[in-house]
Amino acid sequence: MARKQSDYLASLLAEEATAASQSAISADAPIASAQAKSEEASAPVTTPQADAPAPSPAPRASARAGLSLLGRENALARVASGEVRQVTQLLLDPARVRVWEGNARIQSKLSEESCRDLIDSILAEGGQRVAAVVRHISGDPDHDYELIAGSRRHFAISWLRAHSYPDMRLLAQVADLDDESAFRLADIENRARKDIxxxxxxxxxxxxxxxxxxxxxxxxxxxxxxxxxxxxxxxxxxTIPDTILIAFADLHELTLNPAYRLAQAIDDPVRAKAIRREAEAIAAENIKALSSGALALPGSAALARLMAATGSPGRPREQGFAFDVNNAHGRPILSLKSVNRQGLTLHVPMASGAGDEQLADALRQVLATLRDNGISVV
Structure with missing residues (x-):
């Protein structure tokens, strides 16, 4: 996580630490004062002999108590400033922790497959290493805490408890946050994650x-x-509705800029209907492909088909019909830049890491997508 984001995240929890510091100071002050008086009253009294040199005066008990209180205040000040932070972490039963409705992650998308890397990591390390963030709730007989950040960790621990690891507990940091602060904290954590x-x-x-x-x-x-x-x-x-998003087998393949263009396209009611019909057709094709063990249509190809859909019958638009074929890391290895009567304009990025066979497969994918949209180069 970048330093700027880290500082921003730390500031969200600073109020909790400050409140704890003020509470501790007000509670410790009378105790320290009483202790000082008690030590002063019980200190032994001695009279020096005439021939003996006068001993150096012993430090007063009240002074020692004052120094003790000052040290405690300095420690609490360091906590409040953020130099040192007191963090309350608990091991919780995930069944007693409900997911906050303001959480960004689509909970229905969490599965053993999507969380497999985290599940394996927890097993390998003997437990969860990074704490989730929760807050206390009341009035819910089934739950004691609400999960602000850490949906995958919550799912992974729940899954492990249901599959031969009943002693697993959710490691959680307890924070005192209102809804807006909880949203900001969850958002800054999500910015550092690629799986949302x-x-x-x-x-x-x-x-x-x-x-x-x-x-x-x-x-x-x-x-x-x-x-x-x-x-x-x-x-x-x-604003893109689910009836159009169903065209994407993996929502991670629809990034912000293409999504923005798609959202603008459906502002036209006539075009929106055509895009919706195309999305339904793509979704049906994906279901059929996956059921037969084949791959679903890549997100870039699905986007190209949606953007090419119009409300007018006949041949789809060729102008603006462009998309990328990406590798497993999301980097383009072949790009279709344009289609016109003279032919196709293709771009092969330098240093994409793709071999001859991958490029050949990418070209076949481009041609198949064009044929599916009624565009033939033969």
Whole structure:
């Protein structure tokens, strides 16, 4: 996590530490004072002999108590300043922790497969290493805490408890946060994670702007320390309905800029209907392909088909029909730049790492996508 984000995250929990510090100071002061008086009253009294040199005076008990109190105050001040932080961490039964409704992650997408790397890591390390963030709740007989950040950790521990590891516990940091602070904390953690899609975050922002910021994007951008233009794109991308998103077998393949263009395209009601029909057709093809053991249509190809869909019958538009074929790491290895009557314009990026066979497969994928859209190069 970048230092700027780390500092921002630390500031969200600073109020809790400050409150603890003030409480501790007010509670310790009378105890230290009483202790000082007791030590002073019980100190032995001695009279020096005439011939003996006068001993150096012993330090007063009250002075020792004052120094003790000063040291305690200095320690608490360091906690409050953030130099040292007191953190309450507990091992919890995940069944007693409910997921906060403001969480960005789509919970239905969590599965053994999507969390397999984390499950294996927890088993290899003998437990969870990074704490989730929770807060106390009341009035719910089934739950004691609410999960602010750490959905995958919560799922992984729950899964392990149900599959031969009943003693596993959720390691959690307890924070005192209101809803807006909880949203900001969860958001800054999510920014450092690649396994939350831009669409998930966009929808989370769209919900939060009404819930916490009165619909004011400028206020939200200030609080989250985000660019207003970037936030505007996220809020626009959040308007893409599920009836169109079903075209993407993996939502992570629909990143912000393409999602923004798609959201703009469906502002036209006629075109929106055509895009919706195309999305349904792609989703049906993906289901058929996956059931037969084949791969679903890549996100870039699905986007190209959606953007090419129009409300007019006949041949899909060729102008603007472009997409990338990416490798396993999301980097393009072949790009279709344009289609016109003279032919195709293809781009092969330098240093993509793709071999001859991968490039040949990418070209076959481009040609197949064009044929599926009624465009033939033969």
């Amino acid at each position: 899609s831009d669409i998930e975050r966009a929808r989370n922002y769209a919900d939060a702007i009404q819930r916490h910021y009165g619909g004011r994007a400028v206020r939200m951008a200030e609080r989250l320390k985000l660019s207003k233009g970037w936030l505007s794109k996220m809020l626009k991308a959040a």
